[in-house]
Amino acid sequence: MAVKYETELYSPVKAFFEQRGFDVKAEVRHCDLVGVRPDQDEPLIVEMKKTFNLSLLLQGMQRLKLSPFVYLAVERNRSKRGAVNQRWSELTALCRQLGLGLLTVTFYKTKAPLIDVLCEPSALIPPTGRNQVARKSGVRRKRLLKEFDERSGDYNTGGSTRRQLVTAYREKALRVASALRTNGEASPANLARQTGVGSAAAILQKNYYGWFERLSRGKYILTIKGVQALTEHAHMLEDNDMIERTINELDVTYSVSGVNKDDLAHIAETAEQYLKNTGHI
Template structure:
């Protein structure tokens, strides 16, 4: 059940904080909802939107200048239509990084709305750096011989470390006519060349007999297409 106006989120959120013992007021100095606990004086500012967007996030950052405890509240559509409804885990982590809380309101036809606090204001991030992916990133960076791509481009073949290794294998077989994996590995100094030839990801290689490979026309064309990528390596190649 999708709401038509963001103001429909107010009453469920007000009831939620009142049940926790807060006094609630709306539109206080342009804040959608302000909840103050009468005993402790603890204050929570809530900003609401139908969906999570940049405007809501910036609004939350601005409210941090008024109080440390800021919560962003959006509808959670059970139909899960729309990109943001599929990424509440990422949105929650983003709010954690900023020290902002995130709540969702789910509406039903036959029962009261349900509030889910995905994170409280001040909750620390939970994901941290993924060391294995970090290592993969650095390995890919270091194994590339240069910068042959254009950042932000789409629909273009990327020159990856794997493609460079494949091109080097292709060049060796091109020069020798046919070659065994051990020959290719020795010249390219890549001990995994045999596996690369066997997998034949780009379709450049053809096994003519056991342990012997030749270069297909697609491989010959690739050497021409990526000759600038190969130029520096070819000059240092011991072949």
């Protein structure tokens, strides 16, 4: 069953690496998929395409400058039409020599997609060589991990093109816009305190998305575009509000009574309610 869009590869690939213990997010600084794991210093990076081609290979080589753990992911078409589907052993050998991992996704009509890892990243590169490759772009790797850490969730789909991405900066701007909608008008300092966004003043002054309007010195209001943006991202804002309320409730519980069985029961109930509201259970 051939896929129409490469974004269809994202869900099964994400689930596969989550089973390996990674926290996964999509479209982080131009990478289709990025994963982090507590026991691994370097990030996992996956680039996806419907078919194996030179563009995908070049993307993979660029990502090796950020991390030695880079996979290429493509669909494996069961119809076996086309030259690529008949040359997996050669493509695997090529990726292995370049230090790239290669995995395929096979889709079925009546059962879940199958992930097949044809080779792991950097299988034939000595450890010293891998470290040197990663160090060449240490600054870019730090930016990648910073962007990953500052996102509250995974609100994009890997492989997306020509779509507005929810970046860490956009999330901060949305939090500022949400607070501004509540207040009507406010100063940058008040918004920074209310939202916890230290860069609120810079976000308001730059007004990159056109969501804010300066009334007077130190006074801003929300524009029509800002209201529309809040409507478009309502689900994300609801998730953030639920998390903040949960944290606040737990903070109050701990400060008042300490840890006991009732506290643990409350934590379990709150977590269960959050998962239900966000569609995870």
